Amino acid sequence: MNKSLNSNDNNQTVLNNTKIFIKRIKYKLLEQFNKNIYTRILFTNVTVFSIALIILINFSNFMVTQSVYDQVEQDLLRKSKRVNYALTKEDVSTNTQSISEQEILKFLADSFDVMIIVFDQEGTIISSSEEQEVVPLSKVDVKFTEVLTSGETKVTHETDKETGQLTFSAAIPMGNAENTKTTVENGILLKSQPPNLDLILNKMNLIILFGGIAILIFVIVISVYLANCISRPISLLATSIAEFNGGNYLLNIENNSLDEINDLTEQIKKLTVFTENIQSKSHKIEEERTKLFTEISHELRTPLTAVQGFTEAIRDGMVEDEMLQKKYLDMICAQTIHITRLVDDILSLSRMESGDITVEKLPLDLAALTHGVVMSMEGLSKVNNNTISFNKKSDNTVIIGDVDRMEQIIRNLLKNAINATDNGIIKVEIESLNDEVQLIIEDNGSGIPPEELPHIWDRFYRGKNQRNSDLEMKGTGLGLVIVKKLVQMQEGKLEAESQLGKGTLFRLSFPLLK
Numbered sequence: 001m002n003k004s005l006n007s008n009d010n011n012q013t014v015l016n017n018t019k020i021f022i023k024r025i026k027y028k029l030l031e032q033f034n035k036n037i038y039t040r041i042l043f044t045n046v047t048v049f050s051i052a053l054i055i056l057i058n059f060s061n062f063m064v065t066q067s068v069y070d071q072v073e074q075d076l077l078r079k080s081k082r083v084n085y086a087l088t089k090e091d092v093s094t095n096t097q098s099i100s101e102q103e104i105l106k107f108l109a110d111s112f113d114v115m116i117i118v119f120d121q122e123g124t125i126i127s128s129s130e131e132q133e134v135v136p137l138s139k140v141d142v143k144f145t146e147v148l149t150s151g152e153t154k155v156t157h158e159t160d161k162e163t164g165q166l167t168f169s170a171a172i173p174m175g176n177a178e179n180t181k182t183t184v185e186n187g188i189l190l191k192s193q194p195p196n197l198d199l200i201l202n203k204m205n206l207i208i209l210f211g212g213i214a215i216l217i218f219v220i221v222i223s224v225y226l227a228n229c230i231s232r233p234i235s236l237l238a239t240s241i242a243e244f245n246g247g248n249y250l251l252n253i254e255n256n257s258l259d260e261i262n263d264l265t266e267q268i269k270k271l272t273v274f275t276e277n278i279q280s281k282s283h284k285i286e287e288e289r290t291k292l293f294t295e296i297s298h299e300l301r302t303p304l305t306a307v308q309g310f311t312e313a314i315r316d317g318m319v320e321d322e323m324l325q326k327k328y329l330d331m332i333c334a335q336t337i338h339i340t341r342l343v344d345d346i347l348s349l350s351r352m353e354s355g356d357i358t359v360e361k362l363p364l365d366l367a368a369l370t371h372g373v374v375m376s377m378e379g380l381s382k383v384n385n386n387t388i389s390f391n392k393k394s395d396n397t398v399i400i401g402d403v404d405r406m407e408q409i410i411r412n413l414l415k416n417a418i419n420a421t422d423n424g425i426i427k428v429e430i431e432s433l434n435d436e437v438q439l440i441i442e443d444n445g446s447g448i449p450p451e452e453l454p455h456i457w458d459r460f461y462r463g464k465n466q467r468n469s470d471l472e473m474k475g476t477g478l479g480l481v482i483v484k485k486l487v488q489m490q491e492g493k494l495e496a497e498s499q500l501g502k503g504t505l506f507r508l509s510f511p512l513l514k
Helices: 002-033 037-092 101-112 142-150 197-245 259-315 322-354 366-376 378-384 403-419 479-489
Strands: 115-120 125-128 154-159 166-173 186-192 362-365 387-392 398-401 425-433 436-442 493-499 503-511
Touching (some): 037 101, 037 154, 037 166, 037 186, 037 197, 101 115, 101 125, 142 166, 142 186, 259 322, 366 398, 366 403, 366 425, 366 436, 378 387, 398 403, 403 425, 403 436, 403 479, 403 503, 479 493
Parallel strands (some): 387 425
Antiparallel strands (some): 115 125, 154 166, 362 398, 425 436
16 A cells, blocks of 8 residues: 555656656747747747648658558559459350369459459358458458449458558459349459558658758758848847947947848937937036026126125124215115016026917007007107107008017117117117018117127127126126017017117018918
8 A cells, every 4th residue: 555655656756847847948948939039030940840841741641641542442443343354254154164263263363463252242252362261151341242232333441450451452243233134143352452551651751851851951051041140230239229328329330131120220320319419408408507507696696795795884884974875775776676687587588498488479560569669768768868760661560479578579679779879869660571570770879899799699698888887777688688589489580780889780570460
């Protein structure tokens, strides 16, 4: 009992170890298959070819077997008809010849290399080419006796259970089957054992196998070549992308004969250029932000330092004269106003650059709006003994824009012209030209030097005529930047022309509403 239990345990252990071993082999094969394109192509081609070779061998065996069977059966059927003819003819002449039926059957059997048996309606063997087959009461298979009643031939094949030898049999009615008046009493059975079919199949399979191995070697070579053609450029791309991740944006990738690889290469190059542009823009934005912080700190430090100094002087009682104290307080107030205006301009510019400020696009008459702004600023222009003249040259000056933002633009440009002009004339003209409405604001003030004109659109830039002016006249250096962005947000254009000592001209252009 214990031995039986131990044997079962050992068998179970062996079975479990076998399962584990199979799982490990399966895992290793899957791991190698999924490793890369190279192994996938190689494994796939070899597997597909091996399966196709096995199917080809089995199909060839089946076709050859069927072909041999059909050929042997047809040949045996022809022999049976010839034997029937010979025996029937011999029956006719039996009265004149002394040859026995046994000898005739033996002669025919030797001639056609078959065994011949004659049987009656009961299936009893009457005579045979082999004497040992004639045993009292020995019979043929019942299926062969059916040919006597049906009048048809019957061809079969079967394997001997003892010897394993394949035997073909053909049974036909003896005599003239076409004569329906004649009763068929006997039948003829022919048996034949063809050459060893397994030997033929083994030779054929061996030939197919060696041919398949030769083709398999060729398939492996081709697969390795194709896998290298595909995996090599992909490996180069992977190396280039690794360099790209390391900060090298100059990819050196050679052209490949495969269109898909070339397309992938082009897309990677485009991605590289795109990333490089983003990186460049990011650096530029970072530099501009750093520069902006520096400029803001510089712009705020000067007025804050002045406010701090004046405040500490008043707090410490260093200023006892009321007139001087009032002057200090006025300067503190002016510096505070300047700081407030500077902060407001910085916030406005920041909101415009970030897209937080939007403009309404509604029809507005630019001439009417400009005339209203001019009238409201006539009092300010008289501070410097200036005169503002307005001239409308066209009737239709309707555009699409934001009334408040457009008024801010005009007011800012007029204020700059007033500050830059003493005892002069500021001309404001508006007309429609080439589907555009042009607004010109021109003064005959101090003008801008040629070397400073390109920089008037820079942030915190102020000309020499503003750097030494009083705080009441001094700008923040952001006015023209804000004006230009507001003009661009309303699909307009802004240009500036200036000559030192002769004045400055600003030209605004907006699409005419038709």
